[in-house]
Amino acid sequence: MQYRFSNKISALKPSAIREILKAASVPGLISFAAGNPAAEAFPVDEIRQITAQILAEQPINALQYGVTEGYEPLIAAVRGWVGRYGVGNERDSLIITSGAQQVMDLVCKVLCDEGDTVLCENPSFIGSLNSFRAYNANLVGIPIEADGLNIAALEDALKREKNVRFLYTIPNFQNPTGATMSAEKRRAVYALAQQYDLIILEDNPYGDLRVVGEALPAIKTLDTDGRVIYAGSFSKILSPGLRAGFCVGPPEILAKMTVGKQTGDVHTSMLTQMIVYQWLTGYDVPAHIAKIQGIYRRKLNLMCDLLDEKLADHFHFVRPEGGLFVWGTLGYAQTLGARAATDKMLRFCKTCTDHGVAVVPGSAFLTDPNGTTDCIRLNFSTPSDENIVKGIDILRSVAAGAQRAEVRGQKTDS
Amino acid sequence: MQYRFSNKISALKPSAIREILKAASVPGLISFAAGNPAAEAFPVDEIRQITAQILAEQPINALQYGVTEGYEPLIAAVRGWVGRYGVGNERDSLIITSGAQQVMDLVCKVLCDEGDTVLCENPSFIGSLNSFRAYNANLVGIPIEADGLNIAALEDALKREKNVRFLYTIPNFQNPTGATMSAEKRRAVYALAQQYDLIILEDNPYGDLRVVGEALPAIKTLDTDGRVIYAGSFSKILSPGLRAGFCVGPPEILAKMTVGKQTGDVHTSMLTQMIVYQWLTGYDVPAHIAKIQGIYRRKLNLMCDLLDEKLADHFHFVRPEGGLFVWGTLGYAQTLGARAATDKMLRFCKTCTDHGVAVVPGSAFLTDPNGTTDCIRLNFSTPSDENIVKGIDILRSVAAGAQRAEVRGQKTDS
Numbered sequence: 171m172q173y174r175f176s177n178k179i180s181a182l183k184p185s186a187i188r189e190i191l192k193a194a195s196v197p198g199l200i201s202f203a204a205g206n207p208a209a210e211a212f213p214v215d216e217i218r219q220i221t222a223q224i225l226a227e228q229p230i231n232a233l234q235y236g237v238t239e240g241y242e243p244l245i246a247a248v249r250g251w252v253g254r255y256g257v258g259n260e261r262d263s264l265i266i267t268s269g270a271q272q273v274m275d276l277v278c279k280v281l282c283d284e285g286d287t288v289l290c291e292n293p294s295f296i297g298s299l300n301s302f303r304a305y306n307a308n309l310v311g312i313p314i315e316a317d318g319l320n321i322a323a324l325e326d327a328l329k330r331e332k333n334v335r336f337l338y339t340i341p342n343f344q345n346p347t348g349a350t351m352s353a354e355k356r357r358a359v360y361a362l363a364q365q366y367d368l369i370i371l372e373d374n375p376y377g378d379l380r381v382v383g384e385a386l387p388a389i390k391t392l393d394t395d396g397r398v399i400y401a402g403s404f405s406k407i408l409s410p411g412l413r414a415g416f417c418v419g420p421p422e423i424l425a426k427m428t429v430g431k432q433t434g435d436v437h438t439s440m441l442t443q444m445i446v447y448q449w450l451t452g453y454d455v456p457a458h459i460a461k462i463q464g465i466y467r468r469k470l471n472l473m474c475d476l477l478d479e480k481l482a483d484h485f486h487f488v489r490p491e492g493g494l495f496v497w498g499t500l501g502y503a504q505t506l507g508a509r510a511a512t513d514k515m516l517r518f519c520k521t522c523t524d525h526g527v528a529v530v531p532g533s534a535f536l537t538d539p540n541g542t543t544d545c546i547r548l549n550f551s552t553p554s555d556e557n558i559v560k561g562i563d564i565l566r567s568v569a570a571g572a573q574r575a576e577v578r579g580q581k582t583d584s
Numbered sequence: 585m586q587y588r589f590s591n592k593i594s595a596l597k598p599s600a601i602r603e604i605l606k607a608a609s610v611p612g613l614i615s616f617a618a619g620n621p622a623a624e625a626f627p628v629d630e631i632r633q634i635t636a637q638i639l640a641e642q643p644i645n646a647l648q649y650g651v652t653e654g655y656e657p658l659i660a661a662v663r664g665w666v667g668r669y670g671v672g673n674e675r676d677s678l679i680i681t682s683g684a685q686q687v688m689d690l691v692c693k694v695l696c697d698e699g700d701t702v703l704c705e706n707p708s709f710i711g712s713l714n715s716f717r718a719y720n721a722n723l724v725g726i727p728i729e730a731d732g733l734n735i736a737a738l739e740d741a742l743k744r745e746k747n748v749r750f751l752y753t754i755p756n757f758q759n760p761t762g763a764t765m766s767a768e769k770r771r772a773v774y775a776l777a778q779q780y781d782l783i784i785l786e787d788n789p790y791g792d793l794r795v796v797g798e799a800l801p802a803i804k805t806l807d808t809d810g811r812v813i814y815a816g817s818f819s820k821i822l823s824p825g826l827r828a829g830f831c832v833g834p835p836e837i838l839a840k841m842t843v844g845k846q847t848g849d850v851h852t853s854m855l856t857q858m859i860v861y862q863w864l865t866g867y868d869v870p871a872h873i874a875k876i877q878g879i880y881r882r883k884l885n886l887m888c889d890l891l892d893e894k895l896a897d898h899f900h901f902v903r904p905e906g907g908l909f910v911w912g913t914l915g916y917a918q919t920l921g922a923r924a925a926t927d928k929m930l931r932f933c934k935t936c937t938d939h940g941v942a943v944v945p946g947s948a949f950l951t952d953p954n955g956t957t958d959c960i961r962l963n964f965s966t967p968s969d970e971n972i973v974k975g976i977d978i979l980r981s982v983a984a985g986a987q988r989a990e991v992r993g994q995k996t997d998s
Contacts, residue, residue, distance in 0.1 A: 233823035409647035411854035435682040440825035
């Protein structure tokens with residue numbers, strides 16, 4: 171039979187990255203495409219001990235239904251945890267979610283009617299963009315620079331756009347660009363939000379993965395009005411497979427999100443929540459974070475040093491201060507039109523996969539799916555150190571080959 | 585600041601039951617309000633063994649990101665499991681969800697634009713109704729009888745209503761009525777679906793909780809056209825706290841649901857999925873189901889025998905063949921108008937809570953929130969046997985008191 175789908179979902183495609191990742195599970199393929207934590211970053215022994223203890227002492231709690239807002243001891247523990255970063259005041263509520271992804275889904279669900287506008291950094295995390303698209307939100311991209319959002323472009327958009335419901339931003343080690351918003355820009359974004367009565371959805375999955383420099387205060391720490399919704403995650407510091415995230419924000423909004431979550435998945439896995447609770451309260455989490463920062467510092471520097479050494483002529487990037495990704499341009503737009511440069515970038519990514527290393531085309535992250543870019547995103551957390559070395563060698567040979575092919579092409583043409 | 589919410593979410597209230605359940609966590613209150621499995625129905629030792637083994641042998645699999653469709657070995661195992669019931673053919677796809685609740689959310693998300701119509705048994709499970717309401721679907725109730733949907737009313741609705749996207753039905757031990765749809769009606773529903781090109785969402789969380797009589801084939805077993813989406817759950821036979829459900833249906837629809845799930849929670853907890861997989865494939869699940877059927881048979885009969893014995897003058901019900909609930913009428917509508925009977929039923933429920941036993945007003949389950957009913961829902965799986973006895977005694981004294989109060993009221997009035 172023929173099926174008819176809702177308007178909001180019929181145009182939505184699966185994440186290009188997840189499709190690439192399926193290809194990337196081909197044996198032997200080196201993946202620079204994922205955003206997976208390094209396997210050695212998981213506190214496996216601790217989780218094993220914690221889980222055994224939970225199932226020995228409180229099995230029924232872990233297996234029975236819970237309340238939608240979350241496991242109360244975990245809510246209190248996460249309040250304390252984010253309080254260390256100055257996030258959340260006495261008026262804010264906190265709910266536990268099935269990963270931070272669910273926060274994006276719920277915020278858009280409760281704030282946006284179809285056609286309403288969401289301002290997004292451009293490029294931005296495809297998972298969040300697709301969450302908003304799945305409610306038929308109108309995505310308006312604001313260019314992002316090495317120090318975060320272009321503030322003038324944000325103000326232009328606020329003046330120009332109708333029915334703007336919120337601004338979505340990842341201030342720390344943004345996905346995909348790796349950019350960190352400066353403290354000045356954080357204050358400027360909040361001031362504009364006050365001026366234009368804007369809600370900010372601040373997504374901070376990578377904040378603890380800083381490998382150099384000083385942490386900057388979250389935009390949420392500036393929030394005197396109750397206009398910042400803060401999304402946090404345990405995916406990068408504990409485990410993504412457990413699906414544990416949280417949201418801190420105005421109680422009115424979080425109450426509506428709770429109703430939305432109730433109709434979505436009732437509550438987050440109780441076993442997951444109890445594991446996170448025991449880990450947060452019973453272990454030295456700062457020491458664990460320091461350990462994984464060490465792992466990512468080594469891997470980030472390994473990849474970036476190799477890129478500097480071997481691909482300086484082909485790939486230009488700003489070394490990120492943390493996170494999981496390196497973003498840069500292949501430089502095609504310097505000589506080609508924007509569309510031709512985009513096409514050449516896509517061919518580059520395809521050729522890399524054919525030669526055994528998966529990378530993500532930058533176009534996957536654009537707010538406008540028909541937009542242009544010659545950038546690509548590389549991930550350094552998933553591959554082994556050995557595969558980082560091998561993979562960069564492949565990128566180099568593909569890039570050099572593409573250049574040679576272009577030179578040959580020019581000779582033939584002339 | 586003032587917040588503006590989406591149309592779809594602004595009118596939606598938290599589940600009345602969950603609000604009652606929060607009250608029900610008051611120490612000492614006997615809850616006939618929940619739908620929780622009995623604590624003794626959890627295979628605690630098995631889950632302890634399985635979880636220890638998973639975290640010993642495959643910790644990274646359990647902690648790392650997975651694919652949205654679900655853990656592949658589990659998908660295969662669930663295919664085999666439902667195949668025992670004749671559910672799913674070679675064309676159907678199967679995805680793992682974060683409880684069956686997520687199936688309701690995703691089906692409505694992919695099939696319904698705002699204002700589209702969903703046909704629902706009336707009364708029906710509030711969690712599902714709220715899932716549909718959260719997409720601003722137009723709920724049209726079809727009366728349900730002791731042997732399931734009123735077929736003539738279903739056909740009338742199919743003739744009358746515009747933009748009907750699907751029919752939602754719980755054929756086995758329906759929530760809240762306990763009714764099981766007869767085999768004849770299952771065939772009639774499928775035939776009407778063929779005639780009116782209707783999609784059926786068949787929700788079967790309680791199918792394995794039959795305590796008397798023979799199992800009837802799922803509507804899905806009749807599905808030659810790819811028009812039945814089947815939702816299953818491990819909440820009632822294994823654990824609700826783990827949040828594991830699944831969906832079997834046409835690949836076109838499940839592909840769209842997968843995209844929706846990707847933007848919702850990325851994937852279901854890998855640890856949850858691996859626990860369910862090991863349990864399904866490594867343990868004697870039919871023996872476990874026989875064991876919990878024994879538990880629920882005892883508790884169902886205990887409650888129903890006490891209701892027959894002590895409340896025959898106040899509460900009229902059809903003894904269900906399984907599931908978790910007893911549904912019946914307080915008989916107020918025989919002497920009062922529908923609205924006054926509803927109000928009196930609501931007072932009865934309130935008085936019961938005040939006297940130490942929580943029950944759910946039937947009005948919570950109506951497709952029209954302003955509808956009328958003098959029915960209430962009682963759950964026998966959550967309370968201990970001792971509390972079933974105590975709770976029924978309280979219901980009896982409240983019912984008798986209400987009757988005395990009414991008689992007094994009539995004397996005063998006259």
